[in-house]
Amino acid sequence: MQDIHVIVAGAAGEGIQTIGDLLVRLAAAHGYAVFSWKEYESRIRGGQNRYAVRIGMEPVNAPLSEADILLALNKGALAKYEKLLKDNGIIISPEKDNRDRFLSIPFADIAKHEIGQTIYANTLAIGALVSALGMDLEITKGVVKNVFSKKGEDMIDKNIQALVEGFNRAGRECRDRCPWNLPLREDRYYVLTANEAIPMAAAYAGCRFISAYPMTPSTGIITFLAKEKDRLGVFVEQAEDEIAAVNMAIGASYAGARAMTATSGGGFALMVEGISLAGMTETPLVVVLAQRPGPATGLPTRTAQGDLLFAVNAGHGEFPKMVLAPSDPLDAFYKTVMAFNLADQYQTPVILLTDQFLADSHFSFKDFEPWDVTPKFHWAGTGNHNEYKRYRLTESGISPRLYPGQSKHLVCADSDEHNEYGHITEDLEKMAPAMAKKRMLKLDMLKKSVHPPEEVATKGADFILVSWGSTRGSVLEAISLMRGTGVKAGMIHFTELWPLPKYEFPRGKALYIVENNASGQLSRLLRSQYNISSRGFVHRFDGLPLTAGYIRRVYHEHNG
Amino acid sequence: MQDIHVIVAGAAGEGIQTIGDLLVRLAAAHGYAVFSWKEYESRIRGGQNRYAVRIGMEPVNAPLSEADILLALNKGALAKYEKLLKDNGIIISPEKDNRDRFLSIPFADIAKHEIGQTIYANTLAIGALVSALGMDLEITKGVVKNVFSKKGEDMIDKNIQALVEGFNRAGRECRDRCPWNLPLREDRYYVLTANEAIPMAAAYAGCRFISAYPMTPSTGIITFLAKEKDRLGVFVEQAEDEIAAVNMAIGASYAGARAMTATSGGGFALMVEGISLAGMTETPLVVVLAQRPGPATGLPTRTAQGDLLFAVNAGHGEFPKMVLAPSDPLDAFYKTVMAFNLADQYQTPVILLTDQFLADSHFSFKDFEPWDVTPKFHWAGTGNHNEYKRYRLTESGISPRLYPGQSKHLVCADSDEHNEYGHITEDLEKMAPAMAKKRMLKLDMLKKSVHPPEEVATKGADFILVSWGSTRGSVLEAISLMRGTGVKAGMIHFTELWPLPKYEFPRGKALYIVENNASGQLSRLLRSQYNISSRGFVHRFDGLPLTAGYIRRVYHEHNG
Amino acid sequence: MSTMDDYQSDAEIQWCPGCPNFGILQAFKKAFVSIGKDPHEICLVSGIGQAAKLPHYLKCNFFNGLHGRAIPVALGVHAANPDLKTIVVAGDGDCYGEGGNHFLHTLRRNPDITVVVHNNEVYALTKGQASPTTPKGERRTLQFNGVQVPPLQMLAVAILHGCTFVARGFALEVDHLQDLLVSAVEHPGLSLVEVVQPCITWGTHPLKWYQERVRIVKEDYDPTDRSAAMELAMTWGETIPIGILYQSGPVETFGHDYRHTVTDRPLTELKPLDKGLMEKMLSEFRL
Amino acid sequence: MSTMDDYQSDAEIQWCPGCPNFGILQAFKKAFVSIGKDPHEICLVSGIGQAAKLPHYLKCNFFNGLHGRAIPVALGVHAANPDLKTIVVAGDGDCYGEGGNHFLHTLRRNPDITVVVHNNEVYALTKGQASPTTPKGERRTLQFNGVQVPPLQMLAVAILHGCTFVARGFALEVDHLQDLLVSAVEHPGLSLVEVVQPCITWGTHPLKWYQERVRIVKEDYDPTDRSAAMELAMTWGETIPIGILYQSGPVETFGHDYRHTVTDRPLTELKPLDKGLMEKMLSEFRL
């Protein structure tokens, strides 16, 4: 079976979120791997948004552009998205149209007149989708019941009624136009977004404190932790601004609690001084930077990989720092635990770079067993100090860390250059350069904790796509598309971006660097480190994620 | 004549600032080129500070480490700085000591008992220095009268009395120990710091507005403009924080006034979001980033070149930006005018990178005639628009800029991605990528305004020192020192750091990259652009400026 | 004479249908007609949020900047060109949350600008988190157990610092709001207008709740009575008083020393500095 | 029982000889002895400035962070470990200038910490620029014609927002200040102590000027009288009242819902999350 791609399109507030979420659930309940991504405007009602759902036998966690089915909830949505429909695709819409590919079902009217209220229009639409997709009505009923279980009997009944009505209406018209079929399978998948994986992983890693200021697309992280306060026990504080957010997290971390904050570009900009503070005071800190297109406010609800070099170079002065860019929610789980562990071990800030695409998209995983990275703590122990010095000069650069109140040992942290006790120093001859050196030593050490990039099919490849972060799924799919047409592509994918790992690029291969940005930031970063040169670039910077098709097209434009 | 190097050392508040400043004036008044630099602790009274004055026949604007004369105002100063004294150097101090090199003069006691008040101790010390240096007493009297001219007759008389007393006391003891002689010369020099050159240049360039928050070592810039309000007519506002400072400057610039702000690393970190805003709204903005050692508060009164990559990569999202790092006050004058011109022409932020060393040091110039760079304005003109579009898509990427209220044309600026009128756009198909491309186009254009680095003695050189910003004087002196011992060194010096110019490094020369930082930021930057590799590095990161001697020593350590 | 149409923008309005922000927009247009300023004589400055989109929907000059930073931008605009009527349009989160420090310090400066705060007691654009004005106990999308702390009292803080014009309006009382805006813009010095603007998407009370509570201050209310004003500024519950809560005689405004000694005209009208002056200044460094 | 010596730090003091900051330091030591907390039970948090150096001169835990950011750091410390006595030591510029927004919002939170503000009416460490408390008309090193705007009234803002402990002390009245500090630290909820701390280097008045004006509030002064307190908080001129200006009964403190539902112990005492729980949560995503 080829993957089926459904686009639900409509205005904000019109129900596409509900329909899309339900469709994701339904596909999973039928035993299929599902991938979804969303694009939405920066408004609460109106505009034209899309919720794209990809359904397949195996997880292919990458966006598609062409659709099999377009559920267009209004005329504007139809106009905007119809061009994405495959030739043999169909449209389901309340709009009227006589074309063959068109299933015209006035959801709201039917809902109102047959079920009693327009609010059932969404479930009607789901019914139609279920029919068109050849899903099982009984299973669907079960899921719908479940979803509405807390809304009372009447609500459930009406929704089932709407579902069936939609199913039947579409069924009548679908017969020869809908070739799809999704019979029940045995498989079950974990389906989640990075904005769900990261807070869970954080709590698992021992994070006990988060302070943040709302900012799309990062807000989901703090919201998840607030909602799960009772189970996860994380202290959640909405700060008055991002400066407060990062400084509170630093305070909590200094006082012994693993702590984090999450934001997007503009908020991260405000946190940069705090990141330098964490570097100087050697306070572990995890910052999620969920990228969206800039500069400034930019396209606040869209996706981009535009802040890589900003993150790598964030903060005045020189200090060790780590930048990790997970490629999917499972990797995000791992990287989050790793971030807390390494922040703790090296007593320094770690930045997790995600983006709107990664934050909001549902990915499927056959297994989600991220237990081989476990929380590791690096306290010094209170007993073994004759004289405790928070910033003792050591060979590794790592000083013994205790927290205040833990014992009689006083823990003194200073943002000025300081001596081993944490007191301001003006000793330029010995202490100041020794402290600077000690901190930078940790960067050398950190390098040893960094893994080389992932290589896929590089042996025997004619050329290699080099990528980072959330584009992995699309690059992998691009490779397999190209291989399908005899073009031998490989992939080198980076998820640990600073410090860069010791690594030798395969020799004599043409490199194409693939990024969701305009200026080629990975290119610049790699060039500064590995002395490589690239044959070409694939850049996308319109606020939408890279797709396999896009990558292939640009590659072929380069290569005739 | 070999340059004479005098170190005045003592506690903050003890008079070293007064003595140092006066010595600079005196040397200049005698017709000598003078260079001074200072190091001071982050406190108002006490500690051990140095004011180093170099006096010569020709301007050599570079710090020295070894001193001919040490004026040590107290015991601690003596202990800390005596090791810098040359074998044949002398010490002048109120401390007691029987060694031959020691001129022990109890300034305060004499001032109190012979002149009447201890406040004359400083002038006594000046008298002693003048004698030791073989300066002219009458000329000195003239300068001293001048300096105290506003303090009333009695003050002037007493100071002259003190001067003569100090001169005579030292004179008695100096006879065979002080070989120096500074007879009157005809030459006259301009003597000034970058913190004086920059605000003057800004006003000359048409800057009409500065908002800033105090932060060492940048505060001198806004202070100068506040003091000269009546002559220069700049609107000066002390902001509540750096975020306000940068946003006010952006507002003023949008409204038609050339505007700037000045800060140091921590404050710059807070401005980074605003820099991205200037990039997005295409508002000209000049930001002085006066570097000091970080991270965080670091060594707030010392010098460093630790923020180069931070400045180059400052701001979320992608937008054109320029980073200039002047090498001396004359160059700072030029670069400041250039900064305002290019910010205006390309409608984007320009960062001027200085540092504490450059900000506070007096440099001498035979001529100071920076008139070949003149203010250039780039207004669109109000008449020639059928329909005015602030962000018109043009071939150059530069849109017509007007200011609000200038005419009936409305000037609409937006930090969101916008259409040509400045209204929010969500059109990802055409408008958003077109605007992103347009902005980045300006970076390509900007590259054409950038000059290649300065090459000195690179032809025939065995190796080349590659440097940037304020280290130029020391590198030049290092080259001439090394050439003096038969080591053929050349220099390639960068003052325009982003975008980097089109440039070919001379082939086959060993490169040594010289920086006042720990991690080799210029190295990384150059590697990402020019694919060069370097033979070695000279790094200094103890808060003190690079000297020729330091550079030579590290070079020889590398090369046996 | 301008008409409502002169302020009609082409931009598509991105607010929810029925949002009381439309009332504020309407009041703005009417006020501009009353004031008789042409679009190019007005400069709106905003940050980021639903409220901050308003400038796009009025045909005027505008600078739509960063979240929380409208006030400093407006100060820069006003310093550069005091001839422009500079008006800040901000959300409660924008102005009192992220931008709280600028608000506070600008009370001291008393710039001759107007600050209009849409108080919808929520961070609307980011989908419903509590704002600094959300009443204690009310739930928001990040406050699952309700807001745990009392709201800020920024109108009272303004009065406390001698802000000479402090008013509260209601988005659904368009004509009343129009009058407030006219008075505010015409008032010399900083004028602050907070507008009760219920959010019909994220708010916890229906519009009616507000309509029942909002009361125009009595005819004989004396807005020069500071302690009465403080009282009304902090009243939000059974009744929500609207009107000019506090007004007092003019005091020195932002930049007055510069305006007196250098120029009271826009800075763009200053002549370039004379090279002779520069040479003279530089010569002072020729020691 | 601790003694003064227990709080004696080895660090060299970087203040000017004779600075009234020494009085504050002394009062702190005495207060700690009275309170009977050992050095390791106290955590001082400061920003950058002369005042902010104080933690170095007391032997306690401390976090000396960024200019203006002491309060958020202290909130984090306090959230992580409510057993520590967390005390912010800030300059007027630090706390009301750069950090004004944090101060404002923390009034709402009412954390059980103490904030001590050294009010020297100047940015001392950066060499004498005006601070938010510099009185109008006084010259500073960047205000050549004197400060043009009135000062902020942060004590009044605190009282306005229901801060339950607001006091003013005088650096040269060490014993009185000691008492204030003791009461402040022992007070449940946010306690604010602003200390009149003349700067003998950059200030415009001699110490005597202050000594003549400072008046301890009368014995029968009722610190629960909010409007009287507002009055005293804003009095700075012929007299400068010192003492507990406002105090009221305890109200809910920062994080109380978390403390009630999750733990009232330090967060370090929470056990690691059980892998079983994580598996359970993840299984909810197995659709």
Ligand SMILES: Cc1ncc(C[n+]2csc(CCOP(=O)(O)OP(=O)(O)O)c2C)c(N)n1
């Ligand atoms: C620095 C920064 N932080 C956070 C955001 C995200 N953000 C956009 S609007 C908004 C809040 C809007 O609330 P308010 O100002 O009350 O306006 P409203 O939408 O309620 O009218 C936030 C937090 C941002 N754009 N920039």
Ligand SMILES: Cc1ncc(C[n+]2csc(CCOP(=O)(O)OP(=O)(O)O)c2C)c(N)n1
């Ligand atoms: C972000 C930032 N901006 C500016 C500074 C420079 N700075 C250091 S101390 C200080 C002001 C100190 O004034 P105050 O807080 O009143 O303390 P005081 O020295 O008067 O005790 C400033 C502006 C800084 N360190 N960090």
Ligand code: SF4
């Ligand atoms: S979310 Fe609320 S404030 Fe925003 S437009 Fe909708 S109703 Fe208005």
Ligand code: SF4
């Ligand atoms: S500058 Fe002022 S506040 Fe700072 S130590 Fe000296 S006297 Fe005290």
Ligand SMILES: [Mg+2]
């Ligand atoms: Mg709001």
Ligand SMILES: [Mg+2]
């Ligand atoms: Mg102060």
